[in-house]
Structure formats: C-alpha cells, structure tokens
Amino acid sequence: MADIVGATFIPALHKPPALLPIAKHRETLLYIIETYPITIVVGQTGSGKSTQIPQFLEQAGWCADGKVIGVTQPRRVAATTVATRVAEEFGCEVGKEVGYSIRFEDVTSADTRIKFLTDGLLIREALVDPLLSRYSVIMVDEAHERSISSDILLGLLKKIRKKRQDLRIIISSATLQAEEFRDFFSEVNEAQEAKVDNKNHGKQATDTSAIVSLEGRTYPIDILYLETPAEDYIERALSTVFEIHTKEAAGDILVFLTGREEIDQAVQEISERSAQLPPGSESILPLPLYAGLSTEQQMYVFDETPMGYRKVIFSTNIAEASVTIDGIVYVVDCGFVKLRAYNPKTGIDTLTATPVSKASAAQRAGRAGRTKTGKCFRLYTEEAYQALPDANVPEIQRSNLAPFVLQLKALGIDNVLRFDFLTPPPAELMIKALELLFSLGALDDYAKLTRPIGMRMAELAVEPMMAKTLLAAPSFGCMDEILTIAAMTSLGGSIWIQHEGEKKKADSTKRKFAADEGDHLTLLNAYQAFVTKGRKEARFCHDNLLNFKSMTRAISIRSQLRRYLERFGLAMDDSSVGGHPDPTKKAEQIRRCLTSGFFAHAARMQPDGTFRNVSGTTVLHAHPSSLMFNRKAEWVIFHEVMETGDKTYIRDITKIEKGWLLEYAPDFYKT
DNA sequence: GAGCACTGC
Numbered sequence: 001m002a003d004i005v006g007a008t009f010i011p012a013l014h015k016p017p018a019l020l021p022i023a024k025h026r027e028t029l030l031y032i033i034e035t036y037p038i039t040i041v042v043g044q045t046g047s048g049k050s051t052q053i054p055q056f057l058e059q060a061g062w063c064a065d066g067k068v069i070g071v072t073q074p075r076r077v078a079a080t081t082v083a084t085r086v087a088e089e090f091g092c093e094v095g096k097e098v099g100y101s102i103r104f105e106d107v108t109s110a111d112t113r114i115k116f117l118t119d120g121l122l123i124r125e126a127l128v129d130p131l132l133s134r135y136s137v138i139m140v141d142e143a144h145e146r147s148i149s150s151d152i153l154l155g156l157l158k159k160i161r162k163k164r165q166d167l168r169i170i171i172s173s174a175t176l177q178a179e180e181f182r183d184f185f186s187e188v189n190e191a192q193e194a195k196v197d198n199k200n201h202g203k204q205a206t207d208t209s210a211i212v213s214l215e216g217r218t219y220p221i222d223i224l225y226l227e228t229p230a231e232d233y234i235e236r237a238l239s240t241v242f243e244i245h246t247k248e249a250a251g252d253i254l255v256f257l258t259g260r261e262e263i264d265q266a267v268q269e270i271s272e273r274s275a276q277l278p279p280g281s282e283s284i285l286p287l288p289l290y291a292g293l294s295t296e297q298q299m300y301v302f303d304e305t306p307m308g309y310r311k312v313i314f315s316t317n318i319a320e321a322s323v324t325i326d327g328i329v330y331v332v333d334c335g336f337v338k339l340r341a342y343n344p345k346t347g348i349d350t351l352t353a354t355p356v357s358k359a360s361a362a363q364r365a366g367r368a369g370r371t372k373t374g375k376c377f378r379l380y381t382e383e384a385y386q387a388l389p390d391a392n393v394p395e396i397q398r399s400n401l402a403p404f405v406l407q408l409k410a411l412g413i414d415n416v417l418r419f420d421f422l423t424p425p426p427a428e429l430m431i432k433a434l435e436l437l438f439s440l441g442a443l444d445d446y447a448k449l450t451r452p453i454g455m456r457m458a459e460l461a462v463e464p465m466m467a468k469t470l471l472a473a474p475s476f477g478c479m480d481e482i483l484t485i486a487a488m489t490s491l492g493g494s495i496w497i498q499h500e501g502e503k504k505k506a507d508s509t510k511r512k513f514a515a516d517e518g519d520h521l522t523l524l525n526a527y528q529a530f531v532t533k534g535r536k537e538a539r540f541c542h543d544n545l546l547n548f549k550s551m552t553r554a555i556s557i558r559s560q561l562r563r564y565l566e567r568f569g570l571a572m573d574d575s576s577v578g579g580h581p582d583p584t585k586k587a588e589q590i591r592r593c594l595t596s597g598f599f600a601h602a603a604r605m606q607p608d609g610t611f612r613n614v615s616g617t618t619v620l621h622a623h624p625s626s627l628m629f630n631r632k633a634e635w636v637i638f639h640e641v642m643e644t645g646d647k648t649y650i651r652d653i654t655k656i657e658k659g660w661l662l663e664y665a666p667d668f669y670k671t
Numbered sequence: 672g673a674g675c676a677c678t679g680c
C-alpha cells in the first residue's frame with residue numbers, strides 16, 4: 001500500500017516542516033501528479049500554483065496527442081488574468097498555446113494546450129463531452145471557496161475518474177480543508193481501491209491522493225484582538241483607523257464591513273472627523289468599495305495614494321478574494337459578513353450578517369502582508385475567534401438548488417439525491433428543487449428530465465422559471481420581448497445607475513421608460529430605447545442613467561439565448577411574427593407568458609399597499625426600486641424575493657390577472 | 672417612501 005503521507009518528500013499536513021518553494025520542487029510535483037490520480041495542492045496566494053503547475057505539466061508532456069490541461073477558476077476575471085500572465089511567461093499570445101474561455105469569450109484555438117476557464121463553464125462542457133476527454137489534467141483552483149459549481153465539478157470528476165484512469169485531477173485548497181478533499185476522493189468503498197487492497201481501514205486509504213504544501217510569498221502579519229468585545233463595530237472600526245493613522249508607520253488600511261450602508265456611513269464619518277486631526281498630520285483619504293458601485297467608482301481604490309495622504313478603504317467581502325489591492329499594510333476586520341441563505345420552507349433567500357469563519361478571518365488578515373510585514377486588527381476577542389467555525393457553510397447547503405438539479409439531470413445523473421457531493425445538501429433543499437422543477441414541467445412523475453422541455457431548460461443559461469418562460473414565449477407570440485426581458489432580469493439589478501446625489505432625477509428618468517404593467521415591461525422599454533434611439537451608445541446610457549456595461553452585456557446575453565432557441569427551432573423572425581399588433585394586447589401576452597413561468601412567485605396586494613404571497617403566510621414589500629413601490633395593483637408576479645433585515649422585498653414586479661394563475665398552473669394552485 | 676455580500680452558465 002502506498003502510504004503517501006509518510007513518503008519522505010511530502011510534508012505533513014497543516015504544519016508542514018518544510019514548505020515547497022514551487023520551482024525547486026518541480027520534479028516532486030510532477031512525480032506525485034504522475035503517480036497519484038488526485039493531487040491536493042495547499043498553497044497561499046503567491047505560491048505560484050495557478051501559474052506554474054500548468055506550465056510544468058505542459059513541459060512534461062501532458063499535452064501530447066493534442067490533450068489539454070484545464071484549470072478552472074471560480075471567477076471570470078481570475079480566468080482571464082491568470083491566462084494572460086501564463087501566456088506572457090510561456091511567450092505566446094493569449095489564445096494560442098495558452099488561452100481562456102469564459103461566457104461570451106472563448107479565447108482559445110486549435111493550438112491551445114493550457115486552458116483557463118470558469119468552473120461553471122467546464123460543467124457545461126460535460127454536457128457535450130461527458131468524460132471531458134480532451135483534458136489530460138484538470139486543476140480545480142480555489143476549491144476551498146466551496147462555490148456550488150466547484151463542489152459539483154468535484155463530484156463529477158470523482159465519477160469521471162472511475163472511467164478514465166489516465167485523467168489527473170489537481171485540487172488547490174487552503175490548508176484547513178485539504179484533508180476533506182483527500183477523504184472525499186479516497187473512500188475505500190470505491191471499486192478501484194477494493195480490488196487493490198482489503199486491508200485499508202476507513203479513511204486511511206490514500207493510494208489515490210496526495211497532499212502537497214507550497215510556500216507562499218507573503219510576509220508575517222501581527223494579529224491583534226480586542227480585550228473586551230466591541231459594542232458597535234463601526235464605531236470601533238473608526239477609532240481603530242484613527243489610532244493606526246496617528247500611531248503606526250505609513251501604509252494603507254483596508255477595513256472589512258458588511259454592506260453598503262455601513263460603508264457609506266463610515267466613509268462619511270471619517271471625512272467629518274478628519275478635521276479633528278492635529279494640524280500638520282497626514283490626511284486620511286476614505287474610499288468605499290462594494291459591488292454596487294460603478295466600475296469607475298471602484299477603480300479609485302487602485303489609484304496611487306496621493307502625497308500627504310493615507311488611504312483607507314472600507315470594503316465588503318469583495319476585497320476578501322475577488323479584488324486585490326496593493327499597498328495594504330493594515331487590515332481591520334469587523335468579524336462579520338453578509339451571507340445569503342435559502343429557506344426551503346418559504347422559498348425565500350435571506351441576507352443576514354453572520355460571524356466570519358476562521359478561514360475567512362485568515363484570508364482577510366492575509367490582505368495585509370502582500371508587500372511587507374502587516375498588522376491585522378480584529379474587532380473581536382481571541383475567545384470569540386476561537387469560537388468561530390473553521391469554514392463557512394458551503395454554498396451548496398444554503399442555496400436554491402433548482403438550477404443545479406436541472407444541470408445534474410441533464411448530465412445523466414438521475415438520482416440526484418445519491419450524487420456524491422463533497423458535503424450533501426440538506427434533503428429539504430433537494431426536495432424543494434425537485435418540486436419546483438416538476439411544477440415547471442422539467443421533470444415527469446418519475447422525476448426524470450422531460451424531453452424536450454426539461455432538457456432545453458437545462459441548456460438555457462437562465463434560471464428555471466425564466467427558462468420555462470422563454471420556452472413558452474412562441475405560443476404567446478412574444479419571443480422577441482421575452483428574450484429581452486430574460487436578458488435584462490438576469491443582469492440582477494445592475495441596470496440603473498445614480499450619479500452622485502441625484503436620487504430624484506434617477507426616479508424621474510426611470511419614469512420615462514415606465515410601463516403601467518410593471519417592471520418587466522419597463523425593462524423592455526429601456527432596452528428597446530437603448531438599441532434603437534440610443535444606437536447602443538454610452539452617451540445614451542449616461543443621459544438616461546442606464547449602466548452602459550450592463551446594457552452591453554444584456555445584448556450579449558440576449559443573442560446567446562436567441563441562438564439556443566434557434567437551435568431548438570423556436571426562435572422566429574424578429575419583427576413580423578405572431579402576437580398582436582395592438583400594444584395593449586401584446587403586453588397582455590407578455591404578462592401571460594411571464595405568469596406561465598413565474599406562477600410560483602405570485603402575490604396579492606393588501607389594502608395597506610403591502611403584498612401577501614398566495615397562501616397568505618408571508619408579508620412582502622415591493623422593493624423601492626420597483627415601479628410597484630407606489631402603485632396600485634391586485635395580483636402580481638415577481639422575479640426575485642429576498643429578506644433583508646426585518647423586511648421581505650420583491651423585485652421586478654408585473655401585474656397579472658388572478659385567473660391566469662389557475663390557467664397556467666392548475667396543479668400548483670389546485671385547492 | 673427607502674435599499675443586495677459575492678459569483679457563474
């Protein structure tokens with residue numbers, strides 16, 4: 001039996017006595033990857049694992065016979081930037097020997113040997129090539145983040161491995177979780193192990209996988225805790241910033257808070273209190289950073305700090321992994337993060353501030369040591385830290401799984417309840433997903449994927465309710481319009497922008513596109529104006545407070561969806577076909593069509609202006625960004641529902657008739 | 672009359 005952990009060249013878990021500087025251990029890495037089907041690489045940012053390992057493999061001949069080395073990333077930007085850097089080192093243009101592939105951007109060619117792609121995209125490749133046969137090696141980078149896609153991908157790879165002895169799998173992980181990955185791939189009850197050795201006991205079996213630790217190029221970081229818990233972490237964050245500013249050496253500060261409101265407040269407070277700084281001292285330049293900011297506003301954090309200033313960035317979790325800012329020497333960590341969790345009983349997502357995990361806290365602290373020795377101020381006690389969970393609950397255990405169940409079914413995995421998940425989601429989440437897919441007609445009485453409907457829904461890159469709406473559109477004669485609405489809603493609320501201090505204007509500008517029927521038709525109007533009158537120009541967006549980047553993306557999404565529907569033989573000639581020339585009738589067809597997909601998201605307005613769901617159990621509020629926020633309606637359907645703080649908001653709302661619910665979803669609403 | 676962390680096909 002190969003006891004890999006005991007082999008002389010492999011450091012022990014967790015506290016490796018001798019970490020590997022990557023270049024020196026090229027041969028070791030290659031030997032392990034050659035010998036073991038699964039290699040788990042533990043390494044901090046800066047260890048070079050994402051950039052070097054693929055090149056080692058390519059040089060060692062893993063791309064013979066035209067095979068490709070695939071490296072997945074959880075985010076689009078990471079796939080493009082890492083590919084660019086590797087291409088540079090490789091000495092080729094991006095898209096030649098080294099390329100990347102993300103939605104809407106396939107920068108690869110017949111020459112491509114190292115390919116970076118998002119994990120979601122690789123799962124979709126499995127739809128057409130179930131054994132991922134063009135890849136000799138697949139490296140799943142940042143697997144410790146535990147995104148749903150990377151979790152599912154690992155489950156698929158475990159399955160594929162049984163049929164492809166030649167495939168090599170590399171998983172890159174943070175220290176804390178390495179053993180979990182090893183155990184997942186090393187179960188004794190697998191056919192392969194069983195035949196090799198029956199002396200294996202439980203989790204001792206490691207003849208399939210090896211763990212390798214790599215040294216990172218980070219500097220030491222002093223961690224400081226509070227002696228007594230903070231009552232108000234924003235206040236504490238502000239005083240800590242001033243303390244650092246007056247007592248510590250030069251260097252920028254990154255403060256982790258939980259959301260936009262807190263961040264805007266903190267930025268403002270800093271500006272106000274800066275006046276009290278002793279005369280002659282350096283000034284503080286406070287900057288906000290969160291996803292809701294426009295790209296331009298986000299870019300300020302990357303500008304070089306002006307002379308005589310110390311930059312203080314107040315950020316959400318976006319700066320924990322997605323955005324990296326150089327020059328940060330001090331980190332202030334409030335200890336909380338807003339996490340999304342799906343309640344299968346109500347079908348509602350909640351967004352709540354939750355204590356961070358130890359893994360998150362470590363990642364946040366690490367943001368301080370990128371250029372020199374740093375300090376991390378944790379706004380909680382060391383006892384509180386010890387009580388934190390090691391890692392966040394994986395996304396797959398707290399999400400609406402309908403889209404992923406559909407995807408698994410399309411991959412031929414019928415018994416999704418028995419799919420080999422790294423951590424299985426709670427049964428209620430799976431059942432809720434199956435119920436919704438059944439009600440949409442994607443699954444039959446035996447929970448099998450229906451054809452063509454279910455299969456087509458799986459192929460469309462929008463969530464199941466919108467997929468159903470799209471597939472129904474030809475029968476309502478409103479394909480063109482639904483395509484646009486699907487593209488616009490899938491942008492997730494980033495369509496309208498506000499210039500500084502122009503709230504009033506934003507509302508009235510939006511009203512220019514307003515449709516009595518509700519938000520969906522308003523989005524349709526805005527898009528149509530953009531592509532016709534606005535000639536797809538940035539200028540038009542600026543004048544009409546539309547997000548140019550989002551609108552451009554909507555065009556891409558729309559045309560991609562259209563191509564799918566054409567392939568299904570559903571998309572028709574754009575202008576002429578079907579439907580009513582009368583705009584009111586046309587609008588009714590669109591509303592009916594939306595109802596046929598979103599019947600599960602129906603609500604009725606109460607005399608007080610709030611809404612109730614159909615069973616009357618939940619009070620819903622129109623989100624202030626919705627047209628229906630201050631308009632009257634009876635019955636409505638909505639795109640999205642989310643509970644934040646103490647209120648449950650619905651967004652993208654359209655008026656419907658009660659009778660349509662019974663017409664299009666008789667089984668769902670039978671009494 | 673008031674607001675959503677992040678990511679992906």
